[in-house]
Amino acid sequence: MRSNKIYILFFMLVTIFVACDKEKQPEEKQTMKIEKSAHKKVVYQVFTRLFGNTNTTNKPWGTIEENGVGKFSDFTDKALKKIKDLGVTHIWYTGIPHHDVIRDYTEFGISNDDPDVVKGRAGSPYAVKDYYNVNPDLADNPAKRLAEFKALIKRTHKAGLQLIIDIVPNHVARNYQGLTNPEGVDDFGAKDDKTVVYDVNNNFYYVPGEAFKVPEWQNGYQPLGGENNPLADHRFEEYPAKWTGNGSRAAQPDVNDWYETVKINYGVSPDGRKDFNELPEGFENKNYQKHFDFWKDKKVPSSWVKFKDIALYWIEMGVDGFRYDMAEMVPVEFWSYMNSAIKMKNENAFLMAEVYNPDLYRDYIRKGKMDYLYDKVQLYDTIKNIMQGHGSTDHIADIEKWKKDIEHHMLHFLENHDEQRIASPEFAGNALKGKPAMVISATISTSPTLIYFGQELGEPGAENAGFGSPSRTSIFDYIGVPNLQRWVNDKKFDGGSSTDEEKSLRDFYKRLLNFTINSSAMMGAYQDIHHHNRYHTEWYNDKVLSYVRWDAAEKLIIVSNFNDSNHYGFDLQVPNDIIKKWNLKDGEYETEDQIYHKNKPTLKVEKGVGYIRIDVEPLESFILKLK
Template structure:
């Protein structure tokens, strides 16, 4: 009996400790969500300051122009900051393959047979210790020009993010500016074997690389003659291609311009490195850092850690990690804990598209944020296109509620179609209700892609890049942005009224979000309750409340582009009680345009607001 009592007591203590650990974990999570909203402005660096409007397909720099680091003047950065931005992601900064002769600066020429476009893919990095020479006024001083841009950005109160592409590098990786003692990827590889834990690449022994068969009448540089465009590329033995293709002759749709980096996972899937102990996902980055200190890491891990710390030392405030799910989560624990030890506030954003991996990459991999694409973005896109229901949005918040802060929201980025393109919504105004929902529905950061605020439609035929997405492969201009840049006055002097009105909407919305306490507080859905209890409230409407101790918000958006809706929005009693509202009438004012006021009438602890909402209109109503 005594043993049984001891056993029961032990179990009881264990349960209490488990509950305590869970509560501590929840407290830790809440303690990290005390700041205001974050807004990331993604800008494709070589396109921002380009004022050349020629836009010839496959055009050269001389024909189509290119933007520079120095185009981000104090005036330009002030205007970006005033849009309501906290972080700027300079996309395409690390030196990647480009089809332009820089040999007089010691840079080798790149082969059009393994380069996508003329300006090249920013995700085929050739040198991680330097920057794209296209972006410099003085190529010899290109690194110093970027360092000056980091300083200017900080002076204008903007945090700086750049890309790191850990899964693959350019086929011809060659760094000219390695720090002392640093060797290039593959320099010490044993190329006679397919795999070794400390090889940086996977090989196809005794087989030479072959350029893929180009499809659909594709020709490098659009068919222009070039001394290196001969259907050949010297790589012997062949390496695995970036997306994991193992053939020495990849398919045209493979990432043939890149090679896969080896992180110590054998071709049959065996992990040749230590794994995190059970329960370690609940430990902080300091414990993760300590865990790896005495472990032997594969060589590729060490190389990427050193690359990231190099940029942190130069003042970069964070990274966007390309295709992070293609790299083992243990590496992210190793890398991100090392970064956080140098800068605990570093902003670490990862491209992960598999929801079953989200929690591992956040908790084990110590990522701050992941793209919320396959759930929120894809669902909102369908609603904007007219064939999706707002009913499908609240369940996403429920599914992700334990990690909602970590799921970055966006409506555009360099991989996605422009809202205004016919292939997406065909009308930039359809982004307005979606943007209100995306920015206010959770505590997560918001991301805006440059030109989105003007309704850019991405319709240019740039060469390699296809219309609907602003090309990241070509020298091209971005017309709506160029009108705002206005010969580098950055004042909208050539913008249309519609473009300026749309930017004004973004500016109002984003600035509200970065100042609001409620948007870092609680969320409660109103949609399902009103769908069941309110006449004329349809699947084209979405509503919810956000609140903190000092700020109470009701947010409503109409996704219909034709119909005016009139209904009595109901606020359930549990919300009224949480807000400590007694029966009576409370004034609510719209925070977007400050032109409309509403009454919240509370009777018997239930609230009602008479709403008239126009097509594509949104309200952020605040109790006065």
């Protein structure tokens, strides 16, 4: 879920270089050494209920019976092997915790959900209704849905993949009801004092004396597209009203608010006072064990304990990590508390989060003990502008310089469930324009790479599913994903119905991603050579990007052409300082492209400067490895 006010700070930040190479504490050095010795990680985000759905009806607002739905069981051994073979190390199953859905599951003891506070027919995965169970839509037998998910965990691990699910600490569904809480676990709000706006141990914020009112619908919108439903009566009983997930304090939120959710109280008063301990100065340099020890004897708000217990429940079940929704809307001290507890159970847990304000990156990484944050406001937004034809590659080196001290922690992506599909007209209109961008995103740093399911097949997200609009694959309704369905090929998972263009694109992604997870240089050094060549190389321009990556075993020269119509030819220079670092003498050195192994230009070193002839076609990239 995206904040209504994204922090657009990039263009102020790219011109600022913050020297963050401070001396690290011994324990931090040890942590970084462990991280740097690992290979690159690749996360495959899959919207779980859409992956195995072979139904192609795609009726707006269609029911499960009309449009179909995917199941846990669709992730067969073969399907998981094919995902892993793409070059994937982690799979993020989106939409696992039980969230609101408009379907009658009362025979399984599940209450019906009210369309007036549910977005779409299949519901938002970010309006969680029960954190101790899973979405019944995903089970072949809803009565055994948790057992079916546990079986999926085993299959995923058997395939050699680690798995991630969502936790949404900022808000829960308006009608949260924990039907399967472990013994001794109270529901959110069960012990709240509802006569006050705020109490440190209340789980919610309240509007005392006022009842909740459903938003006034606008622009012809009606829940379920206007379909007759006994619960779609523009009423929802909630007294007193609770604050809405995005922070609206009105008893009647606006239609553009996150009206289907309520905000969790983490001990921050309405005037901003923090009613909990803050981390001592210098604690950003302490490891997770020290953070865990710090909180052991501290009294913390009730909501902190509830979400920590939820996270540990899933970790103990075998989940390998979490993606945290809108993490910056929750105090960083809470993340220190919860993430350190998770790491004490599983030090290799994969913890990634949405944080869109670059000013907060270092706090949420160092104090909050996040492993990875979205590199959205800087790298993604810049690359998107370039792909759309109105941006410049000149900005990218400045971005990498600004985040040099945290580059390993900035997760790279070109698509996810919040973003437009590359192939959609609203983004680039052509999946091939993602090829040079994908090379840059996957190779410019040591950080993980995220791929959204169907991205590797050029899925355009063109379907009108009901709630929302095309260009993003719907997360709110039952729908099919056409390009992916052709690859799924009646659950053969072999691409048998894919077009030649789709097969070729997937082959590109497979070659690139497998190279990155096997290349030691991907976890080594980076240096920009783009700006040197902008000043010293004829015909080189700001639609091309170049840099080098290396370690003791590999030396790589990476060149990408973002222009979709122009071929470029130039003698790329590798500056003297890099030649010295690589210990190269004057002479000739063979190279070979690591994507298709066809291009093999020679690097010539003369008077300590390297020259390599580059002839690059539109949207073409090379990863040239010195032999």
